[in-house]
Amino acid sequence: MPSTRSAGPRCAALVGPYLSGKTTLMESLLFAAGAVSRKGSVKDGNTVGDSAPEARARKMSVEVGLATAEYLGERWTFLDCPGSVELGAEAQTSLMVADVAVVVCEPVPDKAPMLAPLFKFLDDNGIPHILFINKVDSLGTQEIRVRDLMQALQAVSSRPLVLREVPTRDGDTITGYVDLVSERAYHYNPHAPSNLVEVPATVREREQTARQELLEALSDFDDSLLEQLLEDVAPDKEEIYRQLAKDLASDLIVPVFIGSAENDNGVRRLLKALRHEAPEAEAAAARLEIPLNGNIVVQVFKTYHAPHAGKLSFARVWKGTVSDGQTLGGDRVSGIYRMQGHDQHKLSSASTGEVVALGRMEHVATGEVLDDQGGKVKAPLWPDPPAPVYALAVSAEQRSDEVKLTGAIAKLAEEDPAFSVTNNADTGEIVLWGQGDIHLQLAMDRLRSKYNLPVRSRMPAVAYRETIRKPTAQHARFKRQTGGHGQFADVQVEIKPLPRGSGFAYDEKVVGGVVPRQFIPAVETGVKEYLVQGPLGFPVVDVAVTLISGQFHAVDSSEQAFKTAGRMAMSEGMPKCEPVLLEPILQVTIAAPTEFTPKVQRLITGRRGQILGFDGRPGWEGWDEVKALMPEAEVHDLIVELRSLTLGLGFFTTSFDHLAELTGRLADRAIEIRQSSVAAQ
Structure with a gap:
């Protein structure tokens, strides 16, 4: 291993697909570092990471979980990020403030495509990351070779994967590993540190081949190392470690480690690699282009409303030392806490690199950068929330x-x-x-x-509309005699359909003053009031109404009377115009890996969709975008079926396109539901 160095507090985010074992890995890391005396388990619902009641009920991470540990004199904060694709935004914001990400995956080649969006996000944002292949104790029983697994994983990573260890076996059982830099072999001891052993003869040839591949990958980024390889000179191990740290910090390579978090195998090796090779907070601040104005700079990456403690702002300290009671970004810090799951440990201050919760920063939003000079700005590089689906x-x-x-x-x-x-x-x-x-x-x-x-x-109601297919002329008279002045209005209107998308048009062709000018707008008001709910029960669109004649009474006519007459004319005339239901049609763009494109197309046609075409997705190698027109009624649960067809990878965006006529059984059902809803009000 390289010589020890003193580093400030650092932060590692644990990310990966659902069921890859991130929460178990964090529990194992905390146990190995002595931060917990006894490991919890997801099954028992007593882990530090999944401390929310919703997480324990579902036995899955539902929000980022924070925990801090000290390992060999250095402080680490681990962020256990949700693995569900539905909670990906929570993982992305946590990744942005981490010094390094540990991508956790299962040793199953068929599941490798699930890592593609995560790898792309990390590389797009230049976030250094390590790959930890978890559950390697199942490799032997599944008869999966590490080389085949690496090929499947490399296919979804734009950065070269650099294997750091090769497993040793006893039959079908993974018993340990050989470190490819130090060329030392270690034997796993469940729930205890591994012990040094002789390199087994059965693995020596494989170890030499894998080590040469590691050196060749590193030589692509270092001329000196390349010269040594060409001259058949064995590179110094210290130099290899330095190059690994440098390339990791620059997001040029992805080191790959193996282990079993459940049995604490390979976890201490991972901790040591993080300690010696992960960059420090200054590098992450530079990557994010954080404006380091003032003596103290912090960034909020998560907001949490605690049931009794009020608002907590999870923040990374990028510069200086923040103290309780200090003012940052115009808000006073009311408490500084180190989080261990949902447990809060009060601090008097926090220094550069630390991840803490700041109490009652009421006017501070997620993503904002705060300083002690009153500055409060949105982080220059911060992911936008995903489009709702x-x-x-x-x-x-x-x-x-x-x-x-x-x-x-x-x-x-x-x-x-x-x-x-x-x-x-x-x-x-x-x-x-x-x-x-x-x-x-x-x-x-x-x-x-x-x-x-x-x-x-x-399920939300679909915003159906209705329109008419043919014109009509309608006469309506409103006459009511009560004590004193009565009410009288007489109108003759023409109702005509308009081209789709025209909306509503009102005109008048009254001659001879049969309807006084001051009453004409009242007729329009009555017409509009009716159009809110037409004969089918929905708002009416694409209709033109023209007032052509009428009568008035010098004493009994009023604006209210003509408004009522206008509404009566529409109520009596509209059912004669062949009303028809209109449903909203959306333009849908579905993105998925190319191998799933045929399934996506069948999904669209099975939901009354019309495919407009498909092409490669810009910036996403091996992905397609399929564009289609689809009724809004068919889009509600589209994401559920789409994800089930695409290993959870597919997603879509929508925009309104037009309204289209809907007839038959589907229209009858929509009208029936609407009428029942109106009757229940």
């Missing part, structure tokens, strides 16, 4: 909680920017948007448990 209409069970619901959803969106909310004026629904059913069910659970707010949810 799934929605639920939500309402409070108690009508008196509606205002409380709005505030609680706002806090959810502050904690997780992948949530968004819209108030649909057409349907009257509060619509919560997210990344999938799991994502939104988490929101429902948090509303109930954290905010004591029972809520109902349902």
